[in-house]
Amino acid sequence: MSEIFSATVIIGILTSGIRLATPYLYAAIGETFSQRSGVLNLGVEGQMLLGAFVSFYVAFTTGNLWLGLLGAMIAGALMGLAMAYVTVNLQAVQGISGIGFYLFGLGMSDLLFKMLLGTVETVKGFSVAPIPVLSKIPVIGEIFFQQNIMVYIAFLLVPTAWFILNKTTLGLKIRSVGENPDAADSLGVSVAKIRYFTIILGGTLSGVAGASMSIALLNVFQQNMTSGLGFIAVALVYFGAWRAWGVLAGALLFSMVQAIQLRMQIIESISLSPDLAVMMPYILTIIVLVASVSRVRAPAALTKPFDRGD
Amino acid sequence: MKKNLLIMFVLVFALMLSACGGDAAPVEEPVAEEPAAEEAVVEEPAAEEEAMEGPFRVAIIMPSSITDLAFSQSMFDALLAVQEEMGGEEAMEIVYSEGMFVVDDAAAAIRDYASEGYNLVIAHGSQYGSSLQEIAPDFPTTAFAWGTTLNTFKEEGIENVFAYEADSHEGGYVNGVIAASLTESGVIGVVGPIEAGDAALYVKGFVAGAASVNPDVEVNVNWIGSFSDVALAAEAANTHISAGADVLTGTAQMVVGAIGVAEESGVLWFGTQSSQTSLAENIVVANQVYDWTVVLDEILANIENGVYGGEAYTITLANGGLVMDYNGAFELSDDVKAAADAAAQGIIDGSIEIPTE
Numbered sequence: 001m002s003e004i005f006s007a008t009v010i011i012g013i014l015t016s017g018i019r020l021a022t023p024y025l026y027a028a029i030g031e032t033f034s035q036r037s038g039v040l041n042l043g044v045e046g047q048m049l050l051g052a053f054v055s056f057y058v059a060f061t062t063g064n065l066w067l068g069l070l071g072a073m074i075a076g077a078l079m080g081l082a083m084a085y086v087t088v089n090l091q092a093v094q095g096i097s098g099i100g101f102y103l104f105g106l107g108m109s110d111l112l113f114k115m116l117l118g119t120v121e122t123v124k125g126f127s128v129a130p131i132p133v134l135s136k137i138p139v140i141g142e143i144f145f146q147q148n149i150m151v152y153i154a155f156l157l158v159p160t161a162w163f164i165l166n167k168t169t170l171g172l173k174i175r176s177v178g179e180n181p182d183a184a185d186s187l188g189v190s191v192a193k194i195r196y197f198t199i200i201l202g203g204t205l206s207g208v209a210g211a212s213m214s215i216a217l218l219n220v221f222q223q224n225m226t227s228g229l230g231f232i233a234v235a236l237v238y239f240g241a242w243r244a245w246g247v248l249a250g251a252l253l254f255s256m257v258q259a260i261q262l263r264m265q266i267i268e269s270i271s272l273s274p275d276l277a278v279m280m281p282y283i284l285t286i287i288v289l290v291a292s293v294s295r296v297r298a299p300a301a302l303t304k305p306f307d308r309g310d
Numbered sequence: 311m312k313k314n315l316l317i318m319f320v321l322v323f324a325l326m327l328s329a330c331g332g333d334a335a336p337v338e339e340p341v342a343e344e345p346a347a348e349e350a351v352v353e354e355p356a357a358e359e360e361a362m363e364g365p366f367r368v369a370i371i372m373p374s375s376i377t378d379l380a381f382s383q384s385m386f387d388a389l390l391a392v393q394e395e396m397g398g399e400e401a402m403e404i405v406y407s408e409g410m411f412v413v414d415d416a417a418a419a420i421r422d423y424a425s426e427g428y429n430l431v432i433a434h435g436s437q438y439g440s441s442l443q444e445i446a447p448d449f450p451t452t453a454f455a456w457g458t459t460l461n462t463f464k465e466e467g468i469e470n471v472f473a474y475e476a477d478s479h480e481g482g483y484v485n486g487v488i489a490a491s492l493t494e495s496g497v498i499g500v501v502g503p504i505e506a507g508d509a510a511l512y513v514k515g516f517v518a519g520a521a522s523v524n525p526d527v528e529v530n531v532n533w534i535g536s537f538s539d540v541a542l543a544a545e546a547a548n549t550h551i552s553a554g555a556d557v558l559t560g561t562a563q564m565v566v567g568a569i570g571v572a573e574e575s576g577v578l579w580f581g582t583q584s585s586q587t588s589l590a591e592n593i594v595v596a597n598q599v600y601d602w603t604v605v606l607d608e609i610l611a612n613i614e615n616g617v618y619g620g621e622a623y624t625i626t627l628a629n630g631g632l633v634m635d636y637n638g639a640f641e642l643s644d645d646v647k648a649a650a651d652a653a654a655q656g657i658i659d660g661s662i663e664i665p666t667e
Contacts, residue, residue, distance in 0.1 A: 012552040020545050119377045120566050122573055122589055218544045219570035223375050227538040262549045266530035274505055278535030
């Protein structure tokens, strides 16, 4: 039993949890922006898949990972643009059109994969890049500062998103559009422009989330490789009460429990049934969701299309 | 604005339909027409005459993709080999539906193919059994096959279902023998999906094989609870590596994530189901490959004689259905190779018995 409390095991679990949290962070922070402006984007999973494929394919053919990342951003942004047109201009029901975009991303990434690659390949992705000095700090350095660049960026995104949403005029506009679009509109804030911005930003970050898997954490692309991760990211936004730090807490909680269950299965002194182990993250998530329900209310205009009436 | 809304709904549903299409596509052009394929495939052949002169027509329903480097690909590759053997597309027509994780969709596809008059409909997954049991009696002149199982529903009075299974513990044992000989840290990691079927069997064989070489080697097994979660498979591999493993193996289609991590970390990999060498030539040592052609040959011979089911087949090292495939680019020492060959021979002649309980 003492084995689980050894330093190597604990460091291993924390390092692993941080890695696992990375794609969730990108996708859920992006989703936070669009939901704060009143748009529920259920297409995250599809945007991730397309981003994962495009970044993998570009990196695979050019050998340039940054170009791959850029490709993922463009792919995600384009899907965001389409989503914005459908939800802002056409005022479509967000839940349903989001599912449509998910299926589009799923099918399109699959189709492109078959046309362009045909079989699973690997790519030399972003390697672990220890941060000088910081990575030498005992324990902390090993956990936080010996990761790959995509992990660092994901965690830097959290304070950045918090700052933008809470400390800038842009953030204020985003929040007002999500709370009371009529009032925002009467004050001269363009609801359409703000929503276009947040949805495209959300799409871009979802694309990056996909890239963080295919060219940094896994270095492979397989059809439907996100397997529901994008939907968990949407749930994390609710879990995190539409706040960047809340999203971080949720992503870390979920990932850490995953990391713990993976580790517990291979520690001999604990004979935990694998069936029970894999349930742990989900059970815990449900418990926390129930416990935190109605703590904070959703943006008032969430899922409501805005019509200026002109 | 209303009109726009309508257009938009039509668009979205069109998208949904195309994505739900089930990815059926004829073999000749698996790339060209992917999304809208179901309609295309199902209707075309129906127009043709169903006389005996036409090609032998096979339809297969698979849980993952034909390029999964694992379970689905093993059967698809075997079908292609048999097609080649029989004289190409004129002699045998193959259509497939891949990515059929949803059993209801698979059931619909099975029924479709059967009503289109396919001679043999293969439901490549043990989750499709109850659907097959329901559908097969409605099409007495269509042969069905499913796996991995040995249950042909003969006891339920169904005569037109074949069953097939893989004794995956055999190649698992051989892989285990080599793995235990190569590990320097004395720790080996296994990434498994759900502890059932041929995955559970493979892992039991692997653990037994490793123990036969060195009982002190620690084999850590991780079941991630999913056949599709590539990210979790990758993190399971990371977990093994941080626990000291320098050799990894795993089974089912989500292991590509684990292989990506293994390659990045430079630890060795042992594959099963299909050859995974092409994915990571530097680290893959050996694969146990499922070669279903022995099963398909027998099924085809039976159908020719008017027998549409009732037989169950098992692929083994002895009957050539399981093949040890070594990565030529990986230099295996003569001793280790000899030990592996001896293990395979021992399993074939029965001198090695692998405990599977």
